[in-house]
Amino acid sequence: MKKLTAILLLSILLFQNYALSEDTEKLLKTDWSFKGLFGKYDRAALQRGYQVYTEVCAACHSMQYLSYRNLAEPGGPEFSQEEAKVIAAGFEVLDGPNSDGEMFMRPAKLSDKFVMPYDNVEAAKAANGGAYPPDMSVLAKARKGGADYIYSLLLGYDDPPADIILDDGVYYNKFMYGNKIKMPVPLSDDLVEYNDGTEATEEQMAKDVTSFLMWSAEPHLETRHKTGFRVIIYLIILTILVYLTMKKIWSRVETKV
């Protein structure tokens, strides 16, 4: 009857993997530091990723669930408090009303949410040919394939096959659902100048910004991995102790357990 458990567990995994699987392009793979039981984010990659986000993506994509303070929190890019304050101060937010009943602009503080590129979804659509550039806060979890998908998409621009004719403002991407995307090619070599001297190749930027998006979607991933390891070790030890206790107790009756 052990096979029942095996069948059940296996089938759950199968369902999830093969559910909705279509004959799409195989995603590009790269070595993510956050994969695996002990996976952690690469701080430098997250900091570079933030730079790519803020200099490139943020022109159109919001990140409404992140605050500037998150940039300095443990398990993330871990900018220093001072650095994060400087980053925040570079943005203007609407505040108020003040004692005169007026709304006013002021530099952003650590507690403020990331400033959005557009006032609302309609404005974002109007500026982007009718397509809404999705909010990036949880994007890495909101797409099948996760980080691999985003990484692949960023590098998946290509000339369209002869039988596909594209309208103006529509681009061909191997990994996009339906292969048509309204986002122009976002990355090109040396588009940003990294402070740490890393060469800003397309692949490097794609990898860095995807790591950053993975962190923004799962800001507690490192704690989760660390806690999980401890919890499972604890459970295994407890299970062994309970097993031995059980054997001892059941030795009083002749039935095996």
Added chain:
Amino acid sequence: MSDNNYTPPSKIGKWFNDRLPLLTLANHLTDYPTPKNLNYWWTFGGILTFCLITQIVTGLVLAMHYIADTKLAFASVEHIMRDVNYGWLIRYVHANGASMFFLAVYIHIFRSLFYGSYKSPREIIWILGIIIYLLMMAAAFMGYVLPWGQMSYWGATVITNLFSAIPLIGEGITTWLWGGYSVDNPTLTRFYALHYLIPFLILGLVVLHIWALHVPGNNNPVGIEIKKPSNDTVPFHPYIVIKDAFALLLFLIIFAFFVFYTPNILGHADNYIEANPLVTPAHIVPEWYLLPFYAILRSVPDKLMGVVAMFSAILILVALPWLDTSKVRSAIFRPLYKQFYWILVIDVLILGYVGAMPAEGLYLLVARVATAYYFIHFLIILPVLGLTEKTNPIPLSISEPVLAGTAMATRSTGEDKIESKLKSLG
């Protein structure tokens, strides 16, 4: 059982127990005679109780931070994931806990099917179990709506629209369920209220389920009635308690692996996109544990008949104790039933698989065959099998070995031993 004769050792205990016999209850639960041959498939009752409590406790904490409003629900879930202390842990335990709950309940149900635990005198336990299972599905479905992601919204739309298939009053019922003319804020708030209520209904039914169990006592792998208490039983505490604890811990290791290392593998990526009534996802798929029924629903071309088939697939289980005509409980002694049992298991797994696939071409054909077989199993195979199957000989008690040949079924092993000794003496 000697429950009623229990006298607490202390004076104050006796004083209290005379007014509210909680100590008698505790004594009954401790001494409850349990068949000693229960295997690990019997540990899932305890595991399920643990799952229910886990869902209620984590759900309570989530409810303190969640906001049931279409404009704020998604953001409040992100707030839980990011800013609430260990909010990510509580939410992942709750979300994966639902899957673990269903995994355990399916094993529990299929254990009952294998060992014939639903048969007389345990029909009420079985029917209560089916009601609990139905409520679990309702609670899980409504819970999935609360984060207000794309699958929440569109899943709610698809499932509530099923009721519109009912002739004449269907449209009215759907509008009434929604609290408007589409899935919207009134739908979300009432789903939240019901999602909070149902677990407590389940808890009440679980008490009845266990109460009903404690009247005839547990079935066992051999499936025979045993004298309780006797040589064949052990007291619930410490024997069953420690065994349940061991099984629960093994279960928890798997549970923890999901929570800490693949917390989103059982969910759907689209649910991390905020609900948008103007954008329909490419595929609307329910959670894995509802897929077999989703496959049955879609395998029938007519909407109303599809809904009828889906609900019948669950309600047919209520009639199971009477559809299965065999007097022998355990599949161990039913060679043919054992085969059909495994075919049913595979059939349900196939239904689950095609439920996740688009309803077209080969998938649809397979879904139709599997649906037909599901009903054939319960409506034709079980009644006929019970009347025609030649079962294997059944032992008289758990302690004694199976007697060879039915003719000897009335003799005790003691007599056999004497006889064989006499023979050996010549």
